[in-house]
Amino acid sequence: MDVPCALPPRPGLLSSLLRWSAACAAIPPLLTPALLLGPVSQGASDALMRAWCLWARRVFGVDVEVVDHNAGRYDAAAYVFLQLNQTSLSETFVTPPALPRPALIFMNLGFAVLPFAGWVPLSQGSTVVVRQWHAQARRAVDRATEALRRGASYYMSIEGLRSPDGALGPYKKGAAVLAIRSGATIVPMVFHGARAVLPVGEWRVRPGRVRVELLPALETRGLRYEDRDALLQRLRELAEAHGLGLPPG
Known part of the structure; x- marks a missing residue:
């Protein structure tokens, strides 16, 4: 889990340079x-981005497991795929293939x-x-x-910055406001x-395993602007229930 813990050793300089080159x-x-x-075909562009992400995962030795608690059922008109904990730039090549639809x-x-x-x-x-x-x-x-x-559909993080130690940062209200105003799921x-x-601040990618969980979808229809704080609290409790947000040390 992305909580404060000892990190695996960094790979060697030459190995890292060769992997980045590949x-x-x-x-x-x-x-x-x-x-x-x-600008002309989001679907085709997204497919190529996903292909590069899969190649980068293979090169860096990063295995990704996706656990979908919605069993692949995504029938709503629009979704906000909302990341509850942001800890690493590795999410750049982990996330796109994990999303069930272009976003x-x-x-x-x-x-x-x-x-x-x-870009x-x-x-x-x-x-x-x-x-x-x-x-x-x-x-x-x-x-x-x-x-x-x-x-x-959109993908976004609910935190303003990546966490350097794995602890949850403050949640931004914009994500809740965006979902409520649009009625997106x-x-x-x-x-x-x-x-x-x-880890934040490093460039040498360590081989390892990342698990991405798509939690049960939350409807926002019927919610009002005044409900944004309660929605944020519900999302925070979801993150904490999955072992996130522990204080350093």
Whole structure:
């Protein structure tokens, strides 16, 4: 689980460089066309991104288990796939193949400027938010709300930053507001083992196993803006019930 614990040893420098070289070698045939196809075909672009993620997992020796508590039943018009614990950039190549359908990303500016990892979703129409710029953040929520109402799905984290030690950070109300305003169905997601694979601040990816759980879907129809705090609390309790949020030490 992504709680404070001893991390496995880092792989050697040469081994890490070779693995990154192999992962990057697949960018021209996979992510370059994914970037170009983003504005015209989200599905094709997403398929290429998933293919690169699977290649990166293989290169880095990261095995991913997906546990879907919804048994593959995703019949609602729009979903918000909501990550309840964010601990590692390894989630960049772990998450896309784990999602049951293509999804735009509600992402901060720092992620949007990452080469290919941020550029490809941006080309597909994903939404960038600058949380410190309140007027822009409100407009970003408005744009994402309209996209969800048109039937798009989104993936986003409920925390503002990646946790360096595995403990849960403060939950942002924007995720609850976005889901309530659009009437989208929330699929809470919890990650176990992502931090052990690539801790915050490091670049050497450790071989390992990550488990992604898609928790039972939560309907938001009938909820009002005034219900946002109660929804946040419910999501926090879900995360804690799955062993997340333990204090350091």
